[in-house]
Amino acid sequence: MIKLVDIEKSFDSQVVLNRLSLEIPTGKITAVIGPSGEGKSVLLKHMIGLMKPDRGKVYIDGDDITVMRRWELNHVREKFGMLFQNAALFDSMTVFENVAFPLEEKTRLSRVEIRDKVHDALEHVGLKSVDKKYPDELSGGMKKRVGLARALLLNPRIILFDEPTTGLDPIICRAIHQLIKDTHTQFGFTAVIVSHEIPEIFDISDNVAMLYKGQIIEMGTPDEIQRSEHPVVRQFITGSLEGPIHFI
Amino acid sequence: MQTVRLFFEKLGSMTILVIREMGRMLIFILYALYIAVRDPGKPIHLFKQIHFIGAKSLFVICLTASFTGMVLGLQGYYTLAKFGSEGMLGAVVALSLIRELGPVLAALMVTGRAGSAITAEIGIKKITEQIDALKTMALEPFKYLISPKVIAALIALPLLCAIFDVVGIFGGYVVGVKLLGVNPGAYFSEMERSVEWKDVWSGFIKSVSFGCIISWVCCFKGYYAGHGAEGVSRATTEAVVMSSVLVLVWDYFLTSVML
Secondary structure, eight states: EOOOOOOOEEEEEEEEEEEEEEEEOSSEEEEEEOOTTTSHHHHHHHHTSOOOOOOEEEEEEEEEGGGOOHHHHHHTTTOOOOOEETTTOOTTHHHHHHHHHHOOOOOOOOHHHHHHHHHHHHHHTTOOOOOOGGGSSOOHHHHHHHHHHHHHHHSSEEEEEESOOOOOOOHHHHHHHHHHHHHHHOOOOOEEEEEEOHHHHHHOSSSEEETTTEEEEEEEOHHHTOOOOHHHHHHHHHHHHHSSOOOO | OOHHHHHHHHHHHHHHHHHHHHHHHHHHHHHHHHHHHHHHOOOHHHHHHHHHGGGGGGGHHHHHHHHHHHHHHHHHHHHTTTTTTTGGGHHHHHHHIIIIIHHHHHHHHHHHIIIIHHHHHHHHHTTHHHHHHHHHOOOOOOHHHHHHHHHHHHHHHHHHHHHHHHHHHHHHHHIIIIIIIIOOOHHHHHHHOOOHHHHHHHHHHHHHHHHHHHHHHHHHHHHHHOSSHHHHHHHHHHHHHHHHHHHHHHHHHHHHHOO
């Protein structure tokens, strides 16, 4: 289980996370929603130890990762997979090399086994005949799918998705969501998805948490969130210009 | 009074900033060397970097070395001719190159060609979250991005320096012997008589330390590059300027110790 307790994080004088506490249930898909620039990606990076909080604790299966040394943190990260906002594929490697990289570095599989596993993973995300292409030759949706294949390959118990569908057309967006849902059903990992895709994200999530002004202001099932009377939540999910969220 | 206080406050904060940066740089290189020893990774990563820093710099090294040797031959000949010692040309060219110009100019060329590319590559990997992607896979970024480059530079720089010296001596030979008529026997025999192992060693030690400076500064600047394309471009400029200045400053101190 992922548990964040009283997390505080500031950049210069700007407070991004303000005594934020959150529990992510094991084996479920939890979506974190909220206006742009509210620190959703920062929150995700705290969960995997890419950022350290100024104050507060981050527990992964009961262990506080904020006080861990590098090698201890790496041990915890073995449990994770992460899909970045821009997929973060290695730009000097082909698609095949990108997906094969964690297998080559972390397992003792033979070349043939790696090749089969990579092809299976790419096929699973609906990609064929892209082995020899470089990331800059792929569309946004294809990059995300390659990133997903790479994240899934070592069968992580927790996968973090940082805006997996931002910038994609509605069909690809739905296809990626369906892919996440299907792979979750198949592998049963814990998923945390940072997303703006309202209302699509409600279809695939078990829980939804709303981040606003550095805190989780509401958390519940998609139905509970959609029925919420909280003015910030209401304004955000209806996309209204009137309300407590100021854009300008 | 207020101005004096502000001056000292500014001075104090600048000093703290510089000391902190130096501390970060020291930890950076020590960690890179620690990873290189403890978990060196696959040799292919190192070979690729030796190829990039060393083999791919050969052309520019040979080009600059030949013209440096030629201009040394030209300048040396006319200066020595005033004293009737043209026969010493080989010794002048060789000593200048082996002790000083070979290591320094090779280092400056590598800084411009490979150092800038190293900073830009690491900087781009940082801003596109590729370094974070490595971390999330529980892989140590230093093992793939930093340590192989540092070790490769330590290996490649002395080799490039040796090639620079040889090509430069040949350039001096072409101008001195073939164009200006210095006796070829005198050119090489004076060189052999004047150059000692100590000179070769000092050039070797210099080039190894320059390799360390270049890879250290360029990797560090790339790893801590600022945001966006502007951040990477600033980091690259800073890396090249800082490496070049440090090479020249360190060269003076090494020379004063080793002479």
